[in-house]
Amino acid sequence: MASQAQVLTVTGPDGDRDVRVTSPDRVIYEPTDRTPAITKLEVCQYVATMGEAFMRSIGERPTAMERWPSGWREGMRLAVGPQDRDADGFYQKRLPKGAPDFIETARITFPSGRPADELCPTEPAALVWAAQMGTLTFHPWPVRRPDVDHPDELRLDLDPQPGTDFADAQRVAAVARELLEELGMRGYVKTSGNRGIHIYVRIEPRYTFEDVRHAAIGFGRELERRDDGVTVAWWKEERGSRIFVDFNQNNRDRTIASAWSLRAKPGAPVSTPLTWEQLAEESDPRDLNILTVPDRMADGDPWAGMDDVAHALEPLLDLWESLPGGELNFPPDYPKMPGEPPRVQPSKKVAAHWDADGNRIED
Known part of the structure; x- marks a missing residue:
């Protein structure tokens, strides 16, 4: 029998917002020697707990969602493109239909010139909603919504x-x-x-x-x-x-995994901001996981001052x-760029087949 949905109350800049979590008991990560089984509700609770830190890192940024709707298991595969329909996980670059009204977007343009309206988190509840949709890892662009063509x-x-x-x-x-x-x-x-x-x-x-x-x-x-x-x-x-x-x-x-994001790896590891001193002392990044990382916030966010300069x-x-x-x-999915070398493995390159600008010479 499926477990009943639960409601998480998520604090945000405009007050509390309720986010409904369906199938809260679904196991997203199987147990390891470091962690017990992690449920969907626990993933959503982690995102809510880390909401303020998440927003400092990815707030107002166009963000792709790496979704694993059935959870993650060893041997599961992430889709390599939109036509790879047999994969277990996939990147959601366009906001799906049916998103709540409070979810906001940013319009971005792909290298092909095609536009898309991508998730743009403006409050922690948006990230909890994404987690409820199976998102484990957030992949933000290095830009903010007011200017999506100039990275910061x-x-x-x-x-x-x-x-x-x-x-x-x-x-x-x-x-x-x-x-x-x-x-x-x-x-x-x-x-x-x-x-x-x-x-x-x-x-x-x-x-x-x-x-x-x-x-x-x-x-x-x-x-x-x-x-x-x-x-x-x-x-x-x-x-x-x-x-x-x-x-x-x-x-x-x-994009790369955001600060504080979970990864689709055993033991629910987290892409964890550290001070340089903490990095030097770290012996095994697997120790930085969904259960241990929230406690580290008692010492403050190592990235809290990033916007100062x-x-x-x-x-x-x-x-x-x-x-x-x-x-x-x-x-390889980019258009040919000025001055770019030939797009062929060096071991397979035949010099006579390429001109000085890296373009293929047709026989």
Whole structure:
């Protein structure tokens, strides 16, 4: 017999709002050696508890929802595109029909030029509603609704490749912190919810997505110079056992898990903001999960001051201009971009088949 719906009362800027949670006893995460089984109601309660911190991070931002309507289990698969209908989870980039009246949207434009009205959280209840709809991970754009074409966040994604682990990402993050401080910039760090680490820098919202991407490439190349365990190589066959600085996460319509988001991994891990000192002390990011993270807020939100200062990108754009290497590849679903290298694996490239601008020469 299905469990009866429950109502969560969620505090917001305009007072309390009730959000109905159906199938509250549905198991979303199976038990692990770190956590018991986690139900849908517990997921929604977590989002409500963390509502204020969530809003500091993703409030007023166009946000895609990573939805797992039946919960998450080992072996389940996230859809790789809109036609992948056999997957268990999927990205919801357009607000679904039937959303409550208090749910707001922001109009964004994909690289293809097509527009969409995406969830734009303006109060914690909007996030609890999304969790009730099966959302585990929120994927906000690095922009706010008043200006969706000029990012206010630089996102540095330190992605461990095979043969590396969280400890390697910690080491590289420490080097990244030193570099940012030398450039007069402050970075804010969080775990990815898996093995990676994300560093955010608040920037002045006057640069294009391409500018921000180039800033990430410049930063990554300087990290390569300082630590031979770092790479910005786009092709996996060239990365080796190094930490990849995923510069393409700064493209239009490219997002990463928000601060405080749950991840579709065993034990309900959380992408958790930390101080730099806390990051250095962390031995296993799996310990940062749905049960442990709320208690850490007793010490305050490590990202609470992120909006205090917005930095100019010129120091990083200078690195982009001065360090050798030129343009790097865009994701395959992007239109061909000026100066982009050929979109073919280096091991399969035949030089005679490509012109100087990276365009295929037809036989």
